[in-house]
Amino acid sequence: MLASNPRSEQTTCLAAMLKAALTEAAASDGVAIDFGEQSIRYDQLLVAVSQVQQRLNQAGLRPGDRVGVHVMRSPTLITTLLACLFSGVAFVPLDPLFPSGRLKEIADEAKLNAVIEASCDGSAPIAFDCPVVTLRLVDENTAKETSRTPLHLPLLSPQSTAYIMFTSGSTGKPKGVVISHQAMATFLSAAVTRLNLDSECHWLLITTIAFDISMLEIFAPLLVGGRLCLASSEEHKDPHLVAALLTRHPSINTLQATPTFWRMMVNIGWRGKAGLRALIGGEALDAGLAEQLMARSRILWNCYGPTEATVWSMMSEVTTAHRLTIGSSLAGYGHFVLDEEGQPVPFGHEGELCICGNALSDGYWQRDDLTASQFITCSDGRRYYRTGDIVRQLADDCYHYIGRQDGQVKLRGYRIELGEIEARLRGLEAVLDAVVKLEGEGENRVLVGYLEQGERSNASTPKMTRLQLRKALAPQLPGYMIPTRFIWLESLPKTASGKVDRKQLMVS
Numbered sequence: 001m002l003a004s005n006p007r008s009e010q011t012t013c014l015a016a017m018l019k020a021a022l023t024e025a026a027a028s029d030g031v032a033i034d035f036g037e038q039s040i041r042y043d044q045l046l047v048a049v050s051q052v053q054q055r056l057n058q059a060g061l062r063p064g065d066r067v068g069v070h071v072m073r074s075p076t077l078i079t080t081l082l083a084c085l086f087s088g089v090a091f092v093p094l095d096p097l098f099p100s101g102r103l104k105e106i107a108d109e110a111k112l113n114a115v116i117e118a119s120c121d122g123s124a125p126i127a128f129d130c131p132v133v134t135l136r137l138v139d140e141n142t143a144k145e146t147s148r149t150p151l152h153l154p155l156l157s158p159q160s161t162a163y164i165m166f167t168s169g170s171t172g173k174p175k176g177v178v179i180s181h182q183a184m185a186t187f188l189s190a191a192v193t194r195l196n197l198d199s200e201c202h203w204l205l206i207t208t209i210a211f212d213i214s215m216l217e218i219f220a221p222l223l224v225g226g227r228l229c230l231a232s233s234e235e236h237k238d239p240h241l242v243a244a245l246l247t248r249h250p251s252i253n254t255l256q257a258t259p260t261f262w263r264m265m266v267n268i269g270w271r272g273k274a275g276l277r278a279l280i281g282g283e284a285l286d287a288g289l290a291e292q293l294m295a296r297s298r299i300l301w302n303c304y305g306p307t308e309a310t311v312w313s314m315m316s317e318v319t320t321a322h323r324l325t326i327g328s329s330l331a332g333y334g335h336f337v338l339d340e341e342g343q344p345v346p347f348g349h350e351g352e353l354c355i356c357g358n359a360l361s362d363g364y365w366q367r368d369d370l371t372a373s374q375f376i377t378c379s380d381g382r383r384y385y386r387t388g389d390i391v392r393q394l395a396d397d398c399y400h401y402i403g404r405q406d407g408q409v410k411l412r413g414y415r416i417e418l419g420e421i422e423a424r425l426r427g428l429e430a431v432l433d434a435v436v437k438l439e440g441e442g443e444n445r446v447l448v449g450y451l452e453q454g455e456r457s458n459a460s461t462p463k464m465t466r467l468q469l470r471k472a473l474a475p476q477l478p479g480y481m482i483p484t485r486f487i488w489l490e491s492l493p494k495t496a497s498g499k500v501d502r503k504q505l506m507v508s
Helices: 014-026 042-058 075-087 100-110 140-144 181-195 214-223 239-248 259-267 287-294 368-374 418-426 466-473
Strands: 031-035 038-041 066-070 090-093 114-118 132-135 161-167 175-180 202-205 227-230 254-257 277-281 299-304 314-317 333-338 350-357 375-377 383-395 398-404 408-411 414-417 431-439 446-453 485-489
Touching (some): 014 042, 014 075, 014 181, 014 214, 031 075, 038 042, 075 090, 075 214, 090 100, 100 175, 161 181, 175 181, 181 214, 202 214, 259 277, 287 299, 333 383, 368 375, 414 418, 418 446, 418 466, 466 485
Parallel strands (some): 031 227, 066 090, 066 114, 090 161, 202 227, 254 277, 277 299, 446 485
Antiparallel strands (some): 031 038, 161 175, 350 383, 375 383, 431 446
């Protein structure tokens, strides 16, 4: 049953929207970005963006090219993303805090035309197999320059690619989700309206650019002439330092985080902030946390959406901690629930949540097979994305989230394909077979790896220790994907059909 009718008139190019918004904001004396002791005004931001755009042009990058953004958290990161959008260059986030092996793998998979780095930003050099473009860090001297070349905006189609976000893949390799300018414009316009953002918005940006919800934190405030407070690489994961930023900047009124991080804030004794607009998503919201956050903020928004539908597709205000649901589709999105035969389910029944609308991804980068299986076109021509999330439809545009129908899990907001971790473990000489499960409840949830010793290993050879296993996985997997516990078994339990019986695996 279709929950809402997505509007089809939104065909705006994101670059055009942002250029108009930044130019209008630059006419005032407003601050665009706070970072440490730096404060950069909108007119200074435009200077820095135009300089990065010139550097991209000098490097021979053209509309349609793909570039990796390997820049530490700083104003230069923001100006680089903006310059890419204005130049029609699709950016691929490469968080310098991620393992170098994984970043290189993403760069190779994306077939990047170049990687952008910033001079002396403290990130470790990586031998990428493509040209590296080095940028000057945005500092006070850069920001004070008044002369600039006007921003050049090539004729871009709304279907031009804005970015490719790589997420965990079940085959053992990350997969790229292709997002267009139209998809981003549709989402951001709807989100700004739903959240009622204006120039008074002061958003604390804590999310890594490798997680697509950061796109809302970066671009939504700039679209309304608001203000970004950019947490540093040392601050953005530490609840104590984030709490200190909220105190240091009294005007901050918007913060988005996963349930895991919000729970960390509550556990350190953070008492909340008057007037705060709190956004939560990426994992299921429980009643206890909802009640605690409602008492610590002015308004709490429960957000839902897969990367394939551009950040969030639903945002609902939490007014009670009882009977928490997901729902309230954003403008430009439609949601409906299908059964195993692909037929709509009536209210009260379970099925797979599907999404349609202008904000859908174009598909997976160079994965036509996966795109064809996940993005379906109906007989009426409507294209929709199969989320793999099982929900119960409670009412029109209101759903109870039940869980996943595949091997995908969410941990600390990150989407993880357990198959990717298992494939990495099976690649180790000491491991014959491996199963990874997410176990525990709430903040105590952890990844646990169950391992069967490889035939190549001598029976008398000691099994790899937890430290050795984590060290072996670290070059290719980010920390959140490396199991906390490992359990060696003589053999993994099997079903009658010879498949691994995951239900029998449980930490004692």
